[in-house]
Amino acid sequence: MITIRALRKEFIVTDGKVAALKKLDLDVEEGEFFVIVGASGSGKTTLLRCVAGLETPNSGEIQIADRTVFGDNPPVWVPPQDRNFGMVFQSYAVWPHLTVFDNVALPLREGAQKIPRQQVNDRVRNALHMVQLDEQIERPSTLLAAASSNG
Ligand SMILES: Nc1ncnc2c1ncn2[C@@H]1O[C@H](COP(=O)(O)OP(=O)(O)OP(=O)(O)O)[C@@H](O)[C@H]1O
Numbered sequence: 001m002i003t004i005r006a007l008r009k010e011f012i013v014t015d016g017k018v019a020a021l022k023k024l025d026l027d028v029e030e031g032e033f034f035v036i037v038g039a040s041g042s043g044k045t046t047l048l049r050c051v052a053g054l055e056t057p058n059s060g061e062i063q064i065a066d067r068t069v070f071g072d073n074p075p076v077w078v079p080p081q082d083r084n085f086g087m088v089f090q091s092y093a094v095w096p097h098l099t100v101f102d103n104v105a106l107p108l109r110e111g112a113q114k115i116p117r118q119q120v121n122d123r124v125r126n127a128l129h130m131v132q133l134d135e136q137i138e139r140p141s142t143l144l145a146a147a148s149s150n151g
């Protein structure tokens with residue numbers, strides 16, 4: 001479950017401040033498929049980045065699975081790598097020197113949890129199968145765009 005209370009995030013820009021999140025309250029139940037829609041610039045990415053720990057909100061509180069990962073009173077800050085949170089970025093965020101397999105395996109191999117090699121292998125293959133990328137699995141990630149545009 002994700003619980004967000006009175007979350008505020010402002011950015012300082014050349015001509016003042018932009019309020020990206022204005023006292024946002026939100027509850028996402030465990031297993032719930034939750035969709036956020038809104039106009040461009042309405043704060044969707046900022047919200048996800050705050051939950052993942054890639055932005056520091058100005059105030060409010062964020063809890064993931066009953067653990068406070070951000071809070072202003074008392075001050076709490078859990079770094080992104082300790083939040084056990086996955087995020088798929090809006091724009092291209094793929095390591096060009098790794099294969100498709102190794103890109104997907106990276107967070108499983110590098111995370112704090114020590115996942116056995118066979119389990120990493122199975123999970124990566126399952127994930128790539130789900131999105132019909134089985135045939136690209138050993139290819140350099142830089143060839144993906146060419147592969148998909150060629151059908
Ligand atoms: N690093 C930043 N510096 C300054 N302003 C920012 C920064 N990141 C976001 N903003 C501003 O915060 C507001 C929310 O932006 P955000 O990217 O969260 O919107 P979004 O809903 O994800 O938009 P889109 O649908 O275009 O992806 C916008 O006004 C944006 O210009």
Ligand SMILES: [Mg+2]
Nearest residue numbers: 044045046090
């Ligand atoms: Mg966005």
